[in-house]
Amino acid sequence: MSFCLGADIGGTNIRIGLVDEEGRIVARRRLRTDPQAPPGTVLERLARTALAMAEKHEVASFGIGIAGLVDHRDGLVFTSPNLPAWERVPVKDILSRLTRLPVFCANDANVVALGEWLFGAARGSTDVLVITLGTGVGTGIIAEGRLLLGANHYAGELGHTVIFPNGVSCPCGNRGCLERYVGAEAIVHRCRRLLRLQQHRLASNRNQLTLFGGASEQQSLLFDLINYDYRRLTPKEIGIAARKGDRLALEVVEETGRLLGLGIYNAIMILDPEIIVLGGGISRLGRPLLRAVQKSVNSRLYGANRSFRIVLSKLVDDAGILGASRLGQIFSASD
Amino acid sequence: MSFCLGADIGGTNIRIGLVDEEGRIVARRRLRTDPQAPPGTVLERLARTALAMAEKHEVASFGIGIAGLVDHRDGLVFTSPNLPAWERVPVKDILSRLTRLPVFCANDANVVALGEWLFGAARGSTDVLVITLGTGVGTGIIAEGRLLLGANHYAGELGHTVIFPNGVSCPCGNRGCLERYVGAEAIVHRCRRLLRLQQHRLASNRNQLTLFGGASEQQSLLFDLINYDYRRLTPKEIGIAARKGDRLALEVVEETGRLLGLGIYNAIMILDPEIIVLGGGISRLGRPLLRAVQKSVNSRLYGANRSFRIVLSKLVDDAGILGASRLGQIFSASD
Numbered sequence: 020m021s022f023c024l025g026a027d028i029g030g031t032n033i034r035i036g037l038v039d040e041e042g043r044i045v046a047r048r049r050l051r052t053d054p055q056a057p058p059g060t061v062l063e064r065l066a067r068t069a070l071a072m073a074e075k076h077e078v079a080s081f082g083i084g085i086a087g088l089v090d091h092r093d094g095l096v097f098t099s100p101n102l103p104a105w106e107r108v109p110v111k112d113i114l115s116r117l118t119r120l121p122v123f124c125a126n127d128a129n130v131v132a133l134g135e136w137l138f139g140a141a142r143g144s145t146d147v148l149v150i151t152l153g154t155g156v157g158t159g160i161i162a163e164g165r166l167l168l169g170a171n172h173y174a175g176e177l178g179h180t181v182i183f184p185n186g187v188s189c190p191c192g193n194r195g196c197l198e199r200y201v202g203a204e205a206i207v208h209r210c211r212r213l214l215r216l217q218q219h220r221l222a223s224n225r226n227q228l229t230l231f232g233g234a235s236e237q238q239s240l241l242f243d244l245i246n247y248d249y250r251r252l253t254p255k256e257i258g259i260a261a262r263k264g265d266r267l268a269l270e271v272v273e274e275t276g277r278l279l280g281l282g283i284y285n286a287i288m289i290l291d292p293e294i295i296v297l298g299g300g301i302s303r304l305g306r307p308l309l310r311a312v313q314k315s316v317n318s319r320l321y322g323a324n325r326s327f328r329i330v331l332s333k334l335v336d337d338a339g340i341l342g343a344s345r346l347g348q349i350f351s352a353s354d
Numbered sequence: 355m356s357f358c359l360g361a362d363i364g365g366t367n368i369r370i371g372l373v374d375e376e377g378r379i380v381a382r383r384r385l386r387t388d389p390q391a392p393p394g395t396v397l398e399r400l401a402r403t404a405l406a407m408a409e410k411h412e413v414a415s416f417g418i419g420i421a422g423l424v425d426h427r428d429g430l431v432f433t434s435p436n437l438p439a440w441e442r443v444p445v446k447d448i449l450s451r452l453t454r455l456p457v458f459c460a461n462d463a464n465v466v467a468l469g470e471w472l473f474g475a476a477r478g479s480t481d482v483l484v485i486t487l488g489t490g491v492g493t494g495i496i497a498e499g500r501l502l503l504g505a506n507h508y509a510g511e512l513g514h515t516v517i518f519p520n521g522v523s524c525p526c527g528n529r530g531c532l533e534r535y536v537g538a539e540a541i542v543h544r545c546r547r548l549l550r551l552q553q554h555r556l557a558s559n560r561n562q563l564t565l566f567g568g569a570s571e572q573q574s575l576l577f578d579l580i581n582y583d584y585r586r587l588t589p590k591e592i593g594i595a596a597r598k599g600d601r602l603a604l605e606v607v608e609e610t611g612r613l614l615g616l617g618i619y620n621a622i623m624i625l626d627p628e629i630i631v632l633g634g635g636i637s638r639l640g641r642p643l644l645r646a647v648q649k650s651v652n653s654r655l656y657g658a659n660r661s662f663r664i665v666l667s668k669l670v671d672d673a674g675i676l677g678a679s680r681l682g683q684i685f686s687a688s689d
Contacts, residue, residue, distance in 0.1 A: 146505040160624070162497050162504075169497075169626020170481040171660050176623040181654070184517065184616055192656025281519055288511040289495075289624055291504025319516070321527025325506050 024069050024081040024120070025344030027127060027336075030054060030101025030154075033065055036340035037072045042138040044340060046072050054101060058108040066117035080347030081120040083110060084130030084339050086157070091172055091350070094124040100155070123346035127151070127339060128175055129166055132159020133349060134342030135296045139334040148292040149332075150177060150283070152301030156198045160290060166349060178202070182281045197282035201275050203254050203301060210257050210271045211249050214241060217267060239267035258304045272304050273311040280315020287316065287327065298332030305331065359404050359416040359455070360679030362462060365389060365436025365489075368400055371675035372407045377473040379675060381407050389436060393443040401452035415682030416455040418445060419465030419674050421492070426507055426685070429459035435490070458681035462486070462674060463510055464501055467494020468684060469677030470631045474669040483627040484673075485512060485618070487636030491533045495625060501684060513537070517616045532617035536610050538589050538636060545592050545606045546584050549576060552602060574602035593639045607639050608646040615650020622651065622662065633667030640666065 022045070026035040030052060037046040048068050052061065069081060087099030094111020114122040125133075132149035141147040145164040151157035156178030160167040167174050178198035179191055186195025199205055217239060224236070240260045245251040260268035283295060297309065313329050332338060357380070361370040365387060372381040383403050387396065404416060422434030429446020449457040460468075467484035476482040480499040486492035491513030495502040502509050513533035514526050521530025534540055552574060559571070575595045580586040595603035618630060632644065648664050667673060 144505075158624075162502050163500060165498060167497055167625070170479075170628035170662065171626050173660055174624065174626040176626075180620040180623045181616060182516075182519065193654040281516060285515040285620055286624055288515045289493075289509065289621055290502075291506050291509040291511075293505035319528045325508055327505065 020077070021079045022073070022076045023079050023344040023347060024073060025130075025340040025342070025346075026065060026069065026081070026083050027130065027339030027343055028052065028061075028065075028083060028085040028099075028102075029127070030086065033061075034336065034340055035065065035069055035072065036337070036344065037076065037078075038341060038344035042341055042344075044337060047340070048072060052102070055104060058096075058102075058105050058110075059113065062108075062110065062113050063117060066114055070118055078120060081114060081118055081122045082130070082343035082346030083114065083122065083124045084127040084343040084346075085110070085124065086127045086155075089124050089126045089172065091123075091125050091129075091168055094122060096124065121347055123350050125166075125343070125346055126157075126159075126172070126175075128157030129159040129168070130342035130346065131157070131298060131338040132161060132175075132342065133166060133345055134334055134338030134340070135298065135332060136161045136342075137345055138341045139338055140296045140330045140332055141294045144293045146290065146292045147294055147296065148177075148283075148286055148290060149296045149298060149338075150279075151299035152201065152279075152297060153299040154203050156202060156282075157299070158286075160292075162290065177282055177286055180282055180285060182278065182285075197279070200278040201282070201301075206254050206257065206271060206275050206301065207252050209274060210241070210252060210268070213267050213271060214239060214249065214252075218242075237266065240265040241268060254301055254304065261304060261307050269307055272307045275301075275304070276308045276311020277315045279308075280312045280318075283312060283329070284316050284319050287325075291325070291327075293327055295327065295329045296332050297329065298335055298338055300335075302331055302335065355412070356414045357408070357411045358414050358679040358682060359408060360465075360675040360677070360681075361400060361404065361416070361418050362465065362674030362678055363387065363396075363400070363418060363420040363437075364462070365421065368396075369671065369675055370400065370404055370407065371672070371679065372411065372413075373676060373679035377676055377679075379672060382675070383407060387437070390439060393431075393437075393440050393445075394448065397443075397445065397448050398452060401449055405453055413455060416449060416453055416457045417465070417678035417681030418449065418457065418459045419462040419678040419681075420445070420459065421462045421490075424459050424461045424507065426458075426460050426464075426503055429457060431459065456682055458685050460501075460678070460681055461492075461494075461507070461510075463492030464494040464503070465677035465681065466492070466633060466673040467496060467510075467677065468501060468680055469669055469673030469675070470494075470633065470667060471496045471677075472680055473676045474673055475631045475665045475667060476629045479628045481625065481627045482629055482631065483512075483618075483621055483625060484631045484633060484667075485614075486634035487536065487614075487632060488634040489538050491537060491617075492634070493621075495627075497625065512617055512621055515617055515620060517613065517620075532614070535613040536617070536636075541589050541592065541606060541610050541636065542587050544609060545576070545587060545603070548602050548606060549574060549584065549587075553577075572601065575600040576603060589636055589639065596639060596642050604642055607642045610636075610639070611643045611646020612650045614643075615647045615653075618647060618664070619651050619654050622660075626660070626662075628662055630662065630664045631667050632664065633670055633673055635670075637666055637670065 147161035158175035158177035183195035482496035493510035493512035518530035524531040
């Protein structure tokens with residue numbers, strides 16, 4: 020039986036898996052990423068770990084997914100937003116030399132899309148959009164049964180499509196990018212604003228005689244979860260509170276879904292996918308997020324008997340390893 | 355030598371061409387379209403004309419482009435916005451029977467995109483976006499050297515991507531669609547508004563003593579071109595005036611280009627094309643439109659060493675005939 024290695028190099032962790040022919044991860048390791056370490060050192064550690072995992076197995080290829088701008092043909096990482104030390108790193112050359120395996124590289128959003136397409140929620144579809152929600156909004160596109168890279172390997176920048184032409188500034192230099200409204204930072208910012216408003220409202224209610232005796236507002240669970248320290252607020256707490264039915268957290272999730280739906284609607288108009296998969300850490304906001312996205316998209320679609328589904332990823336973190344493990348087959352087939 | 359027939363069925367005209375192996379249109383005919391006529395009658399006239407053109411030639415196939423929702427596999431026209439009588443018309447079956455030729459059908463925007471890709475400005479590129487500007491905004495996409503149809507054959511609805519989430523209503527049922535800002539009707543509307551404003555300004559200037567003696571505003575050429583009858587205003591007159599340097603007409607064209615650029619920017623983010631071709635009647639607004647689109651797109655792009663070009667179509671009306679004539683090859687190859 021033949022195996023493939025797949026690795027997903029992120030800003031915090033490197034996840035490595037040994038994957039069998041049926042797409043089962045038979046062994047996995049996690050290394051902490053040191054964003055300041057020289058890429059050569061990081062790749063050496065990665066190669067050593069991968070080789071140790073592959074011992075006693077016949078390994079056909081080693082696929083790497085990495086955030087940033089990647090030349091897929093040459094396996095060159097131009098830049099990586101979370102790994103500032105990585106500039107023009109010949110990942111394919113270095114890892115091939117260290118492991119003596121055929122090595123293939125791709126952008127992490129594309130690798131996740133491959134994982135979802137070959138082994139996850141989008142299995143069997145030919146037109147797929149996989150959106151990885153996290154700090155940024157990564158997107159991988161499968162069009163007519165092939166990974167769509169684009170002329171400069173920049174395809175799938177859904178996070179930088181404009182949803183409000185005069186909207187908030189984005190580090191990319193533009194204004195109103197989807198990512199500024201549905202990325203992790205935007206979600207936390209939205210939630211903090213609502214928490215502050217609620218705190219003011221509750222404080223002033225306590226200081227007033229409630230003449231009209233209206234039902235008093237329930238304090239959000241989030242205050243307890245973060246121990247009244249706004250700095251502790253992350254999407255994780257918002258997800259926990261939303262699942263417990265907390266109204267403020269649900270409002271944050273719904274507004275996020277409504278805005279994400281706007282961006283997805285535009286992608287649907289252009290690509291006409293059969294299935295849209297929401298993955299990445301933020302997709303753990305779960306069904307309330309999914310429902311808000313579906314509602315937002317459907318509120319704009321009329322008449323057309325267009326069939327598509329929007330679903331949550333079931334693979335989440337494994338999608339990257341699984342997709343990376345199949346880069347060899349994908350790229351060999353398209354040559 | 356073998357020839358192919360190509361026809362472009364529009365709301366006003368049917369254009370038919372006999373195309374040789376090098377993509378030269380060696381004969382052409384134009385029939386007036388009667389939108390109320392039964393599709394069977396229209397297709398019979400089309401078949402008769404095509405057969406007469408093909409006489410004495412060896413014809414390999416007959417390709418048809420038609421506005422609307424087309425099932426490309428079965429050659430079925432579900433609906434056509436400009437031909438209300440056309441509903442669920444088995445165009446491929448009818449024309450095959452009448453002409454005894456292999457017949458292939460596709461949406462007109464896709465056919466135009468094929469024409470530009472195989473014979474026009476996008477020749478030799480693998481990732482292409484062709485935008486047909488007219489009453490609507492049709493779009494055909496070539497992705498990695500293949501026509502992108504999408505799961506429901508709805509891909510390329512750039513005209514219905516949202517550029518202003520709370521913008522003007524669109525007949526599609528949604529709000530803020532690109533088409534409502536850059537379609538023929540929107541352009542004429544924009545121009546009329548500016549003409550009315552100018553008329554008021556000029557009239558009130560004449561009735562006042564110009565105390566400060568500022569340079570008086572030049573009356574737009576358009577008033578003469580339409581003989582002061584706003585109903586006569588069409589994009590054609592706006593183009594003529596803009597080419598003569600008329601400031602008001604140029605302002606209309608620039609605003610249109612700025613808004614079109616917004617929609618194109620989003621498509622670039624998703625698809626990463628190598629070349630974007632502007633065709634269709636409205637593209638006759640020419641270089642001022644092109645420059646405004648380029649400026650709008652570039653004003654949002656920062657840093658990224660992304661290479662792409664935006665150009666005007668040189669084929670314009672011929673793109674449809676040429677693309678349609680090649681449907682046989684395209685669809686046979688992809689089966």
